Amino acid sequence: MRAVLTVVGKDKTGIIAKVSTFLAERKVNILDISQTILEDYFAMIMLVDVGGASVSLSVLADECAEMGKNIGMSIHVQHEEIFNAMHNV
Amino acid sequence: MFNTNEVLETIDMIEREHLDIRTVTMGVSLLPCIAGSAEKTAQNVYDTICKRAENIVNVTRELSREYGIPIVNKRISVTPAAVICAPFADKAPLIGKALDNAAKEVGVDFLGGYSALVHKGMADYEKTFILSIPEVLAGTERLCSSVNIGSSKSGINMDAVKLMGEVVKATAERTAGAGGFGCAKLVVFCNAVEDNPFMAGAFHGIGESGTVINVGVSGPGVVQHAIESIPNADLSDLAEMIKRTAFKITRAGQLIAREAAKRLNAEFGIVDLSLAPTPARGDSVAAILEEMGLGSVGTHGTTACLAMLNDAVKKGGVMASSRVGGLSGAFIPVSEDIGMIEAAERGSLNIDKLEAMTAVCSVGLDMIAVPGDTPASTISAIIADEAAIGMINNKTTAVRVIPAPGKKVGDEVNFGGLLGRAPVMPVHGESAEKFINRGGLIPAPIHSNKN
Numbered sequence: 001m002r003a004v005l006t007v008v009g010k011d012k013t014g015i016i017a018k019v020s021t022f023l024a025e026r027k028v029n030i031l032d033i034s035q036t037i038l039e040d041y042f043a044m045i046m047l048v049d050v051g052g053a054s055v056s057l058s059v060l061a062d063e064c065a066e067m068g069k070n071i072g073m074s075i076h077v078q079h080e081e082i083f084n085a086m087h088n089v
Numbered sequence: 090m091f092n093t094n095e096v097l098e099t100i101d102m103i104e105r106e107h108l109d110i111r112t113v114t115m116g117v118s119l120l121p122c123i124a125g126s127a128e129k130t131a132q133n134v135y136d137t138i139c140k141r142a143e144n145i146v147n148v149t150r151e152l153s154r155e156y157g158i159p160i161v162n163k164r165i166s167v168t169p170a171a172v173i174c175a176p177f178a179d180k181a182p183l184i185g186k187a188l189d190n191a192a193k194e195v196g197v198d199f200l201g202g203y204s205a206l207v208h209k210g211m212a213d214y215e216k217t218f219i220l221s222i223p224e225v226l227a228g229t230e231r232l233c234s235s236v237n238i239g240s241s242k243s244g245i246n247m248d249a250v251k252l253m254g255e256v257v258k259a260t261a262e263r264t265a266g267a268g269g270f271g272c273a274k275l276v277v278f279c280n281a282v283e284d285n286p287f288m289a290g291a292f293h294g295i296g297e298s299g300t301v302i303n304v305g306v307s308g309p310g311v312v313q314h315a316i317e318s319i320p321n322a323d324l325s326d327l328a329e330m331i332k333r334t335a336f337k338i339t340r341a342g343q344l345i346a347r348e349a350a351k352r353l354n355a356e357f358g359i360v361d362l363s364l365a366p367t368p369a370r371g372d373s374v375a376a377i378l379e380e381m382g383l384g385s386v387g388t389h390g391t392t393a394c395l396a397m398l399n400d401a402v403k404k405g406g407v408m409a410s411s412r413v414g415g416l417s418g419a420f421i422p423v424s425e426d427i428g429m430i431e432a433a434e435r436g437s438l439n440i441d442k443l444e445a446m447t448a449v450c451s452v453g454l455d456m457i458a459v460p461g462d463t464p465a466s467t468i469s470a471i472i473a474d475e476a477a478i479g480m481i482n483n484k485t486t487a488v489r490v491i492p493a494p495g496k497k498v499g500d501e502v503n504f505g506g507l508l509g510r511a512p513v514m515p516v517h518g519e520s521a522e523k524f525i526n527r528g529g530l531i532p533a534p535i536h537s538n539k540n
C-alpha cells in the first residue's frame with residue numbers, strides 16, 4: 001500500500017533528515033521525493049510504501065502529525081488513492 | 090509521482106475550506122424483522138441494527154485517519170417504520186424506542202426512518218402511525234422521522250398534508266421546553282428519495298438492498314474558495330469552476346463510500362453531493378451566492394445564482410460518479426447556515442423568497458422557525474405549496490419548519506451544534522384553512538402520464 005506524505009512549513013535545516021529517519025525507524029520505504037520552496041515555505045511530497053511498515057497507516061498518520069508538531073511543520077500522511085480519485089478523470 | 094499543487098490543493102481543501110465527508114449512512118432493511126408481535130419485532134429491529142452497524146463508528150474513524158479526510162457524522166437509515174409496524178400500528182412507539190436504543194448502542198448520531206409513505210393514500214394503520222410521531226420524537230433522542238405526502242406520479246395527498254400540519258404543531262408543543270426541537274427531526278416530503286443519506290429525511294427505501302452504504306459529501310467552503318479565486322470571471326467560467334470543484338469533492342466521497350462499504354460488508358449505494366452548510370463561518374451556501382455578486386442572499390438575483398450553482402454542482406457530480414443519488418444539490422437550511430441566518434435577521438430573506446429558491450435547488454423549506462401561534466392549517470398550506478413545486482418540477486421538495494412555542498417574529502430559537510440557531514420568520518396572516526379542510530387528492534400533473 002502506498003501513501004503520500006506531505007511536509008509543509010517554514011524552511012529550516014534538517015527537515016528531510018528528521019522525516020526520513022523517522023520513516024526508516026518504522027520500516028517505511030521512500031519511493032519518490034519532490035521538494036520545492038514556495039516563497040519562504042518548504043513543501044515536500046514523498047511517495048512512500050507502507051506495505052512493510054511496522055505500524056498501520058492510521059497509526060503512522062497520527063505519529064507523523066505529532067512529530068510534525070514537535071518540529072514546527074505540518075505533516076500529513078494519506079492513502080495515495082485520495083489524490084488519484086480527486087485529480088484524475 | 091503526484092503534482093505538488095494538486096496534493097497541496099487537497100490538503101488546503103480539508104484544512105482550511107471545511108471539505109469533509111458529511112455523513113456515512115448505512116441503510117438497513119428491516120423487512121426481515123417483522124414478527125407476530127410488536128414486542129418481538131422491536132427486539133428483532135434492535136438486534137438487526139446492532140449487528141449490521143456494530144462497526145460503523147470504528148470503520149469510519151479508521152478511514153478518516155488513513156485518507157486524512159474528516160468524516161463528520163455516522164448515521165443509519167432504515168425501512169420506513171410504518172411498513173414494519175403495519176400489523177400493530179398502535180404499538181409503533183415500541184419500534185421507535187428500539188430504533189433509538191439501537192442508534193445509541195452502535196454510537197451513531199442520528200437514525201432516520203420513523204417514516205411513512207402516503208403520497209397517494211393513507212391506510213388506517215398509516216394514520217395511526219403518523220399520529221404517534223409527536224410522542225415518539227419527544228420521547229427519543231436520535232430518531233428522525235419523515236412522511237412523503239406527494240409525488241409527481243401520484244399527485245398530492247391533501248388529507249395527509251392536513252394531518253401533517255397538525256403533527257408538526259403537536260411535535261413542537263410536545264418539545265416546547267427545547268424550543269420545538271422535535272420539529273428539527275421531522276421532514277415532510279414530496280418525491281422523497283429512497284437513498285438519501287442526509288438527516289432528518291433519510292430512510293432506506295423498499296427497493297433497496299439489505300445493507301447499503303450511502304455517503305453524503307459536502308464542501309460549501311471549497312466552492313466559495315474556488316469562486317473567490319476567479320473574481321472577475323463571467324458566469325460560464327464560474328459554472329465551469331464550480332463543476333470542476335464538485336467533481337473533486339464527489340470523487341473523494343465515492344472513494345470513502347466504496348471503502349466503507351467493503352469494510353462493513355455492505356453494498357456501495359450512492360454518493361450524494363450536496364452542498365450542506367454548517368453554522369461555521371466559511372461553510373455557508375449563502376456565502377457562495379454572495380461571492381457570486383449578491384449584496385445579500387435573498388435579494389433579486391438569488392434564484393438565478395442558486396439555479397446556476399445547483400446545476401453546476403450536479404454536472405460535476407455526475408461526471409465524477411455513475412452512482413450519484415440522494416438529494417444532490419445545494420441545501421438552504423436557514424438555521425444551519427450563518428449567511429442565511431444573517432440575511433433573515435437583516436430582513437433580506439423571507440419565506441416567500443426561500444420558496445422561490447426551492448424551485449431551483451435541492452430540497453426545500455428547511456430549518457425555518459415560524460411563530461409558535463402559526464395555525465396548523467397555515468403549516469399545511471406551506472407544505473402544500475412546497476409539494477406543488479416538487480410535483481410539477483419533478484424534484485424532491487421538503488418542509489422542515491419549527492413553529493417555536495411561545496416565540497414571535499424577532500425572537501430566536503437556538504438548537505446548538507450543527508442545527509444552529511433560527512430567527513423566527515413571519516408567515517402570512519391570512520387563513521388557508523378552507524383550502525386545507527377540503528382534503529382529497531391534488532391529481533397527478535399531466536406530465537406524469539408518460540407510459
